[in-house]
Amino acid sequence: xxxxxxxxxxxxxxxxxxxxxxxxxxxxxxxxxxxxxxxxxxxxxxxxxxxxxxxxxxxxxxxxxxxxxxxxxxxxxxxxxxxxxxxxxxxxxxxxxxxxxxxxxxxxxxxxxxxxxxxxxxxxxxxxxxxxxxxxxxxxxxxxxxxxxxxxxxxxxxxxxxxxxxxxxxxxxxxxxxxxxxxxxxxxxxxxxxxxxxxxxxxxxxxxxxxxxxxxxxxxxxxxxxxxxxxxxxxxxxxxxxxxxxxxxxxxxxxxxxxxxxxxxxxxxxxxxx
DNA sequence: CTTCACGCCTGTCAGC
DNA sequence: TGCTGACAGGCGTGAA
Numbered sequence: 001x002x003x004x005x006x007x008x009x010x011x012x013x014x015x016x017x018x019x020x021x022x023x024x025x026x027x028x029x030x031x032x033x034x035x036x037x038x039x040x041x042x043x044x045x046x047x048x049x050x051x052x053x054x055x056x057x058x059x060x061x062x063x064x065x066x067x068x069x070x071x072x073x074x075x076x077x078x079x080x081x082x083x084x085x086x087x088x089x090x091x092x093x094x095x096x097x098x099x100x101x102x103x104x105x106x107x108x109x110x111x112x113x114x115x116x117x118x119x120x121x122x123x124x125x126x127x128x129x130x131x132x133x134x135x136x137x138x139x140x141x142x143x144x145x146x147x148x149x150x151x152x153x154x155x156x157x158x159x160x161x162x163x164x165x166x167x168x169x170x171x172x173x174x175x176x177x178x179x180x181x182x183x184x185x186x187x188x189x190x191x192x193x194x195x196x197x198x199x200x201x202x203x204x205x206x207x208x209x210x211x212x213x214x215x216x217x218x219x220x221x222x223x224x225x226x227x228x229x230x231x232x233x234x235x236x237x238x239x240x241x242x243x244x245x246x247x248x249x250x251x252x253x254x255x256x257x258x259x260x261x262x263x264x265x266x267x268x269x270x271x272x273x274x
Numbered sequence: 275c276t277t278c279a280c281g282c283c284t285g286t287c288a289g290c
Numbered sequence: 291t292g293c294t295g296a297c298a299g300g301c302g303t304g305a306a
Binding site for chain 1: 299
């Protein structure tokens, strides 16, 4: 479900609420979601620890604890983090409950159970290859036009696949990749290295713009996504192409089409994107 | 090295 | 109504 703007929305909300809170207990209904260490060991590292910081890297959330351990959470397709008062009704797909010392709970709910959690020292984080090898993120100083130009020039695969590659650019997923290509007017199947400089510049700007707007809107709720208060984002109302198959392009009126590119459903305007 | 198909899970929806 | 297959905001693995 969540791409960078959704995860950032959750991070900002939780930062206001749970920094300084102590974890009093952890209820684990689906132990296999913890990839390292085992669910039993995890409890010993978490209980009686205070949450001191919440960071994000790409689509990973990193909760730093007072014992210098880090609780790493990746929501994958359908993970949700819900902050709510104790004794309130739980999401039916709640898999883990972090009990806090302020009469609140942080629920980890996940329909498809593809999410992954870890508890590690800072040094051990390097064992999560998805974190270690992540490329620069949109809206950061590292994501320069120069970097983007060099990246595209040496990649001959489809541009859509490159946008989804977290080692190339951190944080984009299927919705925002389609949106970036729509804003830049580029067909998702174009080989990355074929883009001419003016197109590379347009796409670089589009990536930053689309992600910025996604964050401003509190993310996109297409199907499962909810923020930590259980509320939807609003970016779905501003989408150019994603999920708009058969509807008129907001720019030219041509009907939006969908095709499989890089194994993912890809939405595009056949008139605006070449 | 890059690129691609597949598996992981469960739920939903279109089509028969 | 009930079944089947395709598909869904992701990503790691192994093969070509």
